[in-house]
Amino acid sequence: MLLTVFCNYKKYTKKLNLLYAKVVQVQDVKWQHNRCSFELMEKPPSSGKSQLDEENGLVQAAEDVDPHTSRKSSSRKSFRLDYRLEEDVTKSCQDKHGRWINPWSTWRFPSYFTLLRFLLLDKDNSKVPSSREALDVELPVMEPYFVRNPDLSESGPGLRPKSITCSVYGPKEVQRAPCTVEQLPRIDAVVISHSHYDHLDAGSVASLNARFGGELRWFVPLGLLDWFVKMGCENVMELDWWEENCVPVHDDVTFVCTPSQHWSKRTALDDNKSLWGSWTVLGPEHRFFFAGDTGYCPTFKEIGQRFGPFDLAAIPIGAYLPRDVMVGQHVDPAEAVQIHEDLQAKQSVAIHWGTFALAHEYYLDPPERLREALEQKGLKPESFFVLNHGESRLISSPHGDIFD
Numbered sequence: 001m002l003l004t005v006f007c008n009y010k011k012y013t014k015k016l017n018l019l020y021a022k023v024v025q026v027q028d029v030k031w032q033h034n035r036c037s038f039e040l041m042e043k044p045p046s047s048g049k050s051q052l053d054e055e056n057g058l059v060q061a062a063e064d065v066d067p068h069t070s071r072k073s074s075s076r077k078s079f080r081l082d083y084r085l086e087e088d089v090t091k092s093c094q095d096k097h098g099r100w101i102n103p104w105s106t107w108r109f110p111s112y113f114t115l116l117r118f119l120l121l122d123k124d125n126s127k128v129p130s131s132r133e134a135l136d137v138e139l140p141v142m143e144p145y146f147v148r149n150p151d152l153s154e155s156g157p158g159l160r161p162k163s164i165t166c167s168v169y170g171p172k173e174v175q176r177a178p179c180t181v182e183q184l185p186r187i188d189a190v191v192i193s194h195s196h197y198d199h200l201d202a203g204s205v206a207s208l209n210a211r212f213g214g215e216l217r218w219f220v221p222l223g224l225l226d227w228f229v230k231m232g233c234e235n236v237m238e239l240d241w242w243e244e245n246c247v248p249v250h251d252d253v254t255f256v257c258t259p260s261q262h263w264s265k266r267t268a269l270d271d272n273k274s275l276w277g278s279w280t281v282l283g284p285e286h287r288f289f290f291a292g293d294t295g296y297c298p299t300f301k302e303i304g305q306r307f308g309p310f311d312l313a314a315i316p317i318g319a320y321l322p323r324d325v326m327v328g329q330h331v332d333p334a335e336a337v338q339i340h341e342d343l344q345a346k347q348s349v350a351i352h353w354g355t356f357a358l359a360h361e362y363y364l365d366p367p368e369r370l371r372e373a374l375e376q377k378g379l380k381p382e383s384f385f386v387l388n389h390g391e392s393r394l395i396s397s398p399h400g401d402i403f404d
């Protein structure tokens with residue numbers, strides 16, 4: 001599988017998402033989801049449990065048909081909820097108002113006093129250069145391999161786990177995207193981590209939908225289906241933590257919505273109305289993990305135990321200062337290295353720094369702190385590497401070169 005990993009960098013803006021007031025109309029449309037199955041489950045169900053699942057409606061019929069598109073999914077039997085029946089998996093949960101909550105004691109959200117201090121008083125040390133020329137020296141934007149050599153881009157599905165541009169409502173973008181939607185190779189699937197503007201950009205979704213239409217499957221956490229329907233997307237798979245599905249024409253690759261510690265907000269009143277998550281991508285020979293946006297929490301050990309070792313994990317390293325504001329929602333580089341170990345990742349790539357103005361650390365500090373954290377743990381720099389915007393890297397494994 002050819003996998004394209006883009007560095008999703010971000011930093012904090014002074015205009016927090018809290019202040020967004022654009023209300024998205026929610027359409028009263030529900031879709032029947034196409035489901036397909038996965039054969040690499042570690043603990044296949046006993047026949048008794050299979051029967052129980054079927055009685056509870058947890059196992060899909062042989063073939064689902066979307067009432068809006070008449071699109072059919074592949075037909076293997078689904079074991080998608082098996083994990084949720086096991087005690088050692090942390091399930092998603094909501095409060096009595098239907099808002100999703102983080103189930104770990106590691107979750108913190110800053111008080112209004114702390115937020116006001118952050119917005120009005122704290123010193124911003126990010127020092128992002130104001131000129132494009134100066135920025136390009138430190139954060140060069142490179143041509144992705146598929147722009148340099150389009151012939152290489154058709155050898156498999158590409159993944160683009162993040163937005164290409166950010167809407168006017170989102171945080172300020174520091175560095176430009178390395179390519180346009182038109183330059184991307186064929187895309188079969190996109191995974192969405194949560195609703196924040198720097199991770200879910202309406203313009204990017206519209207452009208991808210205009211180019212690929214129903215051939216592109218959107219994997220989204222619970223609560224985001226209606227937003228995608230409103231955007232005109234036809235092929236949306238909304239999943240809870242530990243649920244899995246696949247792209248019908250590539251049903252040997254399974255996408256699992258896995259937990260992360262974060263929050264969601266897009267409008268004035270929709271705090272935590274949609275779920276957030278990480279994504280585990282399981283192929284017949286290789287495994288990839290996308291952490292999304294997250295603070296440190298015990299779930300990464302669970303994910304590592306269940307799905308590890310991963311061949312490659314994309315883990316955030318930026319937007320971590322001031323710590324008392326960010327600790328619950330954004331890992332620092334030392335915690336990112338801990339996640340790399342928890343996941344049993346053979347290699348990790350740093351994401352979530354250098355693109356959006358989000359936090360107060362010096363804008364070039366995250367990779368520096370990452371190097372220090374790796375050194376402290378006796379890990380090689382290549383085990384958790386940093387890419388420039390648009391940079392491509394071929395990653396070798398005992399099975400041969402697998403990622404570009």
Ligand SMILES: [Zn+2]
Pocket residue numbers: 194196199262263293
């Ligand atoms: Zn976020």
